[in-house]
Amino acid sequence: MIKYQLLVCILIVSARGHQANAASVDSEVYPNAGLLPDACGEIEQKRLAEGPTAGLYEFPWMALISYNTRDGLDFQCTGTIINSRYILTAANCIRNRNIAGVRVGEYNKCMSIDCQLDQCESHIQDIPVEEAIVHEDFTSKPNVDNNIALLRLHDPIDFTFKNVAPICLPVSNTLRSVSIDGKTATLASWKFRSANSCELNRISLPLVTRDECVKKYEKSSKTPKISVNHICADEKAEDACGIVSGDPLMLETGDKGGRRVVQYGISSHGPMRCGTDYPGIYTDVSKYMDWILSNMKK
Incomplete structure (x- = not known):
């Protein structure tokens, strides 16, 4: 069930970034490397679920992207939190898509309160998108390549809640x-x-x-x-x-x-x-x- 109604107009831009196969600089000393938090990818020590079901707090970096459709709002793609303002996702989730917003802190899409064993969580954050950045060399036909994009959120994610946290990227x-x-x-x-x-x-x-x-x-x-x-x-x-x-x-x-x-x-x-x-x-x-x-x- 969609728990919010949010409509924002976003500007899809093709940013002028580096091609993936271009000569790369050392990301550890790259000026923007400090935008990726040191506290990331923390492993939940106790999994609360067996089998394929994820633990309630196992992947707090997961984000749902919501779209405006003829049938209302619908979650159709996902992404990951990489800092308080950015979501990493695929370009085909962004280009020529009518995005309504991003939800973080979700676990069970069908329930307003997420519970697993003796733990429950009810705090989710629905945030408008300020900017969508699609890789300038993304191709979908005849071959998919450079399928990567960023979403800049209008408001920062509140990391004081246990169910939201950034994932680590291979920056070093x-x-x-x-x-x-x-x-x-x-x-x-x-x-x-x-x-x-x-x-x-x-x-x-x-x-x-x-x-x-x-x-x-x-x-x-x-x-x-x-x-x-x-x-x-x-x-x-x-x-x-x-x-x-x-x-x-x-x-x-x-x-x-x-x-x-x-x-x-x-x-x-x-x-x-x-x-x-x-x-x-x-x-x-x-x-x-x-x-x-x-x-x-x-």
Whole structure:
């Protein structure tokens, strides 16, 4: 159930950022690197749910993007909180879309009060969008590439509540140079197996190399171009088919003196039919750190 009615006009701009494959500067000393908080990606020590259901406070960086439709307001894409004013998402969630606003702090879309075991949460934040920034080289046809965007919120997120917090991005040289091939990542989404879920869910996905991904898609008559800006995840045995764009692909890693959750991928495109041998394709966030930072402001 949509819990608010919010209508804002937003300006979609194509910012002049760096291309993903351009020579990049060291993001650790980039002037805007300080806009990404040091306190990020904190891991909830006690999961309150078993199986695919996410814990109530497990992914406090998840954001829902709401759209004005003929049938009213509808959540159709997701994103992640990267600081108090910015949401990271996919470009196809933004370009030529009638955005109503962003919701953070949500867990169960069908309930006004979210409860899990002995804990309940009722505070959500619905915030208008001030600016939408789509990657200037985003392409959707014939091949999807540079599928990344930012939403600047009109008002800052109030981080005094436990159910909202930023996720870490691979901003340091160390995190950007990590080889993730063969590792198992976590995907969080409200939509699996082409069906909407009331509660937020999580699944584990093994990551595959680009060469393996290209080889698997060679069997398809509609072979997408797998670029250096993509990450591929094996979704054959899981429920990630039909996922919505903007969902984060995450890895736990040692950073800032402890274990943190770092977002390495943004759900972009892939098989809609479940049980296929074709991997899901994600935008590689590590390739776009310069673009992200250059398009942020205080």
